[in-house]
Amino acid sequence: MPVPAPILYPPFNIVRLSHVEYRVTDLAASRAFYVDTLGLQVTDEADGVLYLRAMEERGHHCIVLVEAEAPSVAVLGFKLFDEPDLDKAADWFAAQGLPVAWVERPYQARTLRTRDPSGIPLEFYVTMDRLPPIHQTFKLYNGVKPLRIDHFNMFSADVDASIAFYNAIGFRVTEYTEDAESGRVWAGWMHRKGGVHDVAFTNGRGPRLHHTAFWVPTPLNIIDLLDLMSTTGYLANIERGPGRHGISNAFFLYVRDPDGHRIEIYCSDYQTVDPDLEPIRWDLKDPQRQTLWGAPAPRSWFEEGSVFDGATMVDSALKAQPIIAP
Incomplete structure (x- = not known):
């Protein structure tokens, strides 16, 4: 079966993938792995939650680690081009019979939550809090x-x-x-x-x-x-x-x-x-x-x-x- 021809003018404009939220069973062990070993940077931490970014990223986070009883993946995140794209996306997913909800997410502005037809949880946003650049702060490079x-x-x-x-x-x-x-x-x-x-x-x-x-x-x-x-x-x-x-x-x-x-x-x-x-x-x-x-x-x-x-x-x-x- 050949792959489909690309749609050059899609119903809404996705810029890129953005972030993933993992459920983990031991946040201290996960921090030791992602921060101390791989070298991701901590941008915020609270009781049972850790936010991380990589060295070139200006958005607040690319990984969220949430302590839970069992490991899983809560959501995959994607950045859209501008605000009208959020409403276009909501209309499009609803027209496909897929769930649509507006959710509150830390460090993100208006955020759309949905699922693809197989059940993968997805969220789309336009604006995430920006942080100062650290790509030339070479003392932070680890792992x-x-x-x-x-x-x-x-x-x-x-x-x-x-x-x-x-x-x-x-x-x-x-x-x-x-x-x-x-x-x-x-x-x-x-x-x-x-x-x-x-x-x-x-x-x-x-x-x-x-x-x-x-x-x-x-x-x-x-x-x-x-x-x-x-x-x-x-x-x-x-x-x-x-x-x-x-x-x-x-x-x-x-x-x-x-x-x-x-x-x-x-x-x-x-x-x-x-x-x-x-x-x-x-x-x-x-x-x-x-x-x-x-x-x-x-x-x-x-x-x-x-x-x-x-x-x-x-x-x-x-x-x-x-x-x-x-």
Whole structure:
């Protein structure tokens, strides 16, 4: 099944992904991982809540950590272009029969809460509190030196349907994996901000969040993080990598936080600004689509993910699988 043509004038204008809210079971352990090890900056903290940003970000936060009894994902956030886009988005989601609510969110102005058809909780805003720049405050650079949040990847029980929906609201496909036997899309990468992706969808039991990714300056920062994690009690949290993806061309590392939420450390993908850029197709059985150097991913990478609050998971009917590490 071919990917849909991009919609260049969508019903409302999404600028980029913005933030994720994680439920975590031990906020002190999560702080040690995200702040002391990865190097994200604390922008505020209250009883049971921690707000973080990366070094190049001017918005108040890109991750919210909320202490809870069980780990989960509360919401994925996106920034819209201007105020009229919020009302256009509310009208559009309501017309699709999807839930629409206006919610109060700390450090954000008017915020729209909804879900996509699979049940992923989404929120959209225009204005988030701005903080002074810190990208040249080099004494703050620690851990892997995270510069900015880069993308979300979700498990989807129907990747073709997920791509069709996000295409309708203006995301454009950059690369995709096709199962040659069924003709269906097994995974797809879609962007708004001009990189390879703001969102991606991987075939599997869903909806679940596969990972959140952070952009870092160079592959050497990833090597530094591996040295740090392997000598500070986080050896078991290193899941996959380092390596270079065939899809996206990015250098990568996947690690797990204390609750199992997967974080990708990511750099070196390419620019996709041109609206007529043709998507790149990969065959599911191509060993270089996962890793350009041919190394397959472990089984956990295809099977484990973070649940979304309030979403009902279903199994995918597409049972095709890429090469999996023994």
